[in-house]
Amino acid sequence: MADSPAGGGPSPAPDFVWAPLVPELLVANLAASLVFWCDLCGFEIAYRRDEDGFAYLAREGAQLMLEERGEGRQWITGPLEQPFGRGINFQITVGAVEPILDALAVAGWPLHMAPEDKWYRAGEDEVGVRQFLVQDPDGYLIRFSASLGRRPLG
Template sequence: MHFNKTIPELSVFDIKKSKKFYIDRLGAKIEYERPEDKFVFLSLEGNQLMLEEIHADGWNIGNLTYPLGQGINISLEVTDVDSIYQRIKEHSISLYRDMTVSHYAGANEMIEQKEFLLQDPNGYLLRFNRVGDSSHYRPPTPPYVRNRIRRFNNLSFCLNRLVQFGQIY
């Protein structure tokens, strides 16, 4: 089995309820588990998560109350975000954010993602997305850039007119 370099391990309130949600509702599969430790390793299209029920000897660094994972979202890239979205709707699971197409600035391009967000039974925010073809997307030109282009075009026009009428050689 291949292990991703980063694998979130989520502390959960009830391992049985969490497993049911991730497997039956989201379509994840069990890679392995340790029932005596109330631990399970799950995968979904190359995404990997570990779940462990909260216990006194766990790596608890603060007060663990609902919603867990405050301040983070876990991005799960999938090939068919629409089918997972449909499965969620069929099971009447509340969405944190409905399906949308978002554009994010990357290093040298705009990245298009079709995505939706939901919370798992423990409150962790999960963002399911599919990265689309961003080559057709052209971001709007910011106003300050438009102003600079306009000024350059005006200057260029003036210089061309001066050359045309023999004022500049």
């Protein structure tokens, strides 16, 4: 098994492809975060280090790391207040948003922004997405997005 670029131990399989940019989110309770990210949003645990309160997650090529506050090695640059991650949202592209929306609804998890179909100008074209926003247990803003395709501008 290959080692992770961050020294996080063995990957789940020799063919695991490490994303070039992987955010690491500091969380208050790893177990609660794993319920949100895995059970509701469909991520899988690529690997974890329970002794560090750490989990590396993946879904459809998107990857992120979770680390429980007060455990393991952390780089805290200032005082932390919830919601963590103010001023940022993480866009995660998925094949379809509906399975995630269904799981969130069953769990009674509130959405930050209802699902919408939105077209954005990209040069001489528009790219369409079906998207919604939800906050994880620590207040990180997550935008799940599925492609609606591309069309000529105007």
